[in-house]
Amino acid sequence: MSRNTQGLSETALLWIVAGGFFMQSLDTTIVNTALPSIAQSLHEAPLATRPIVVAYTLTMAMLTPASGWLADTFGTRRVYFSAILVFVIGSICCASAHTLPELVIARVLQGIGGSMLLPIGRLAVLRSIPGEAYVAALAFVSIAGQVGPILGPTLGGWLAQSASWHWIFLINVPIGAVGLVAVHRFLPSDAMPAGARPFDWIGCALLSVAMVAFSLAVEPPSQAHRAVLAPLLFALAVAAALAYIPYAKRRRDPLFELALFREPNFSVGLVGNLVCRVGSSAVPFLLPLLLQLELGYTPLHSGLMMLPAALAGTVAKRWIAPLIKRYGYDAFLFVNTLIVGGSIVAFALVSHGVPIVVDIVVLAVFGASNSMQFAAMNSVTLKGLSSRDASSGNSLFSMVQMLAMGLGVSIGGGLVEWFSEQWGSPVLAFRISFVSVGLITLVSALVFRRLEETASPRAPLHAR
Template sequence: MLWIVFAGFFMQTLDTTIVNTALPSMAHSLGEKPLDLKPVVVAYTLTMAMLTPASGWLADKFGTRRVYFCAILIFVLGSVYCATAHTLTQLVIARVLQGVGGSMLLPIGRLAVLRNIPGEQYIAALAFVSIAGQVGPIFGPVLGGWLVQSASWHWIFLINVPVGLVGLLAVRRYLPAGEAGVAPPFDWVGCGLLSLCMVAFSLALDVPHGASHALLWSLVLAAVSIVAALLYIPHARRHATPLFRLALFREPNFSVGLVGNLVCRIGSGAVPFLLPLLMQLQLGYSPFHSGLMLLPVAVAGAVSKRWIVPLVNRYGYDNFLLVNTLIVGASIASFAAMSPGWPLAVSILQLATFGASNSMQFAAMNSVTLKGLSREDAGSGNSLFSMVQMLAIGLGVTIGGGLVSLFSNELGVAAPAYRLAFLAVGIITLLSAFVFRRLDGEALNPVRRAV
């Protein structure tokens, strides 16, 4: 059962990273500009953000095995449709279908582990499953670059088919069915309001620069997003079982952590999208070479996870996040210096620094945001937190790509546009340090060791 959940999580994380190195080749094949393929990434992450809260309810309503089987099936079908797409519109629709399946893979898999693994073995089981989240980003860019260079970009999606088919057979054979029909009423209205809020906000930031009445459209969509968010407040007060209880926000560090996560992850979400484009379109790297160049990010991120506990125990969450956020933001801004002839050793150092600091940042932010929640609010808070994570990745791609387009139009050349975009998203990440300054250090109560 653990291998089944591992495989599902691996497919999800692999597909989040494998596409980035293939974007220039996909754009050439579809007759589009590489930056115009932002929706290919955003559609996937935004769909997962919208549907993640419903996954637990679906498992309770229809049974864990049935829902997990359907999730893999939808994901595989979406992968096939992606590989057979002939236009950007078809590819975006296929990515939405992929996102529907992907949104359920990790939450349902984690739920299956929770319900079927004894308490004393649960932490070890969850740790094993979480390895997929580290392995996927390591193999994703390299595998994507190799497939594009050796075959074609279509294979980055077709590779999911044999894995998914084996997963379907294994789910039918080994995954416990789980109880069905005992789900409480689901807050579809609340889910719809928050989904409208996220979609409208994302579209407001992605209105084409040269479009007619672009500013007006952005303002209208931003207004729709704000109104949807405000309408959720009275709805949550009236509803017996709202999607997210407003009491969640009475925990101050949860609110601060949520906002800090959103702002900080914009920069972190832009980097995996912008770096392959910079390397292939401006530095002349092949897809496989650009994939290999992203290995230091993933490897350093995996290695650095063991440092987070002693550092937080020594300096506290508030001090650690303040300093580490500055390192993450500065490392992102440093990518603006990359240019033809830039020393390879310096590039690897930049990438490894970003990977290590970014990995520790995620671990610390996750802990800070969820640490103070009560047992009653833990599940709901984690679900909302997952939505914000996916939203932030999409916003990072939208903002990063939008800045490159904006600067390219203003300057007439693309090379300095990438540099300015990296500087801008690096500064956005640095701004989240001011958010983390509002953390209540006493409430976090870290165990600090003497210096």
């Protein structure tokens, strides 16, 4: 292959992976501002639509660990093509749904495809781009992941208002169609390695049961039967997680080696991420609902209100490395977590009587601190792992991130529902819920105080 042809193929590969990453990241945010419109169309209460978000994130959490095995078994090109195809089919099914259960099932299908887009894309870049160009290539791909959350809320609000909510899913079809053609034309056909190690389906099933049961257990009891069901679900989650420990000790190649937890900062970072992201993930779900349902904002207006947070997060990325270098991870994460949690609590002030400038400042502070928080948490959690454990640790870390996103929506939406039933005031319910999820985030500051001293960051920090 000539140098020009190789360069064209590598450029095409990067655009293909960036496009897949864009679709995946866009779909984690584009739905939020359209939820009231979806609820009205499907004749459901707006807060009852949270399974639309949770089903997508939980599906990705459960299936992400299988992506590497699928690529090794069937080939990167074939699996990536299938991932885009499944994602597009899932998007069409979402747009065709007539009931909430149909839409939730379609989101699960979409999540199956979405779970493979980013990890398989990264793997394709790793296998095709020379080592010295890999960091720059990955940085290019990561831009798509940053653009998705910036455009998502506004694009979702605009489509729901000017066309219909169905288009927030149909927009994936032309992007995916171009991706399928590009994969077939440009993605190199890699040889499948002989003797790929078997996938740990039992271990994956145990952890999946634990995640799903825990997600269902933590929702506040809005009905009497949930007060009985929640402890049973929590017990099932604990039992499944504990059953994984002796199972992993006996198996030669478990899904996740228990040796990962011998690295103290990995364990602390994992717990801190889970707790901190509950509040951070509740905000993009709760705020558009508050703005539209209680303050009378249009879908587009509520989407535009999320822009300050996204833009401030993008600008703040350049501050992360210097701040960590000066103060260290433990001090930086302790203080920054207080800022993130405090800004979430401050969303309780959003009302007609508060100047919009104040709302924008709170959103900008939240966006900037949250972006730095994600990058610092990601880095400190993974940087101490050996090269042998890095892939497995990153996969487990990705599962926890997706789990936390679902928990934020479940807990935040459940609290609003429960407080509304208790006091009959939806506005008050939203305010107390913001305070509650903000306090959960603040608790993670105590977790990060247990970090051991680490050197300043040696690698690029990514706010995902």
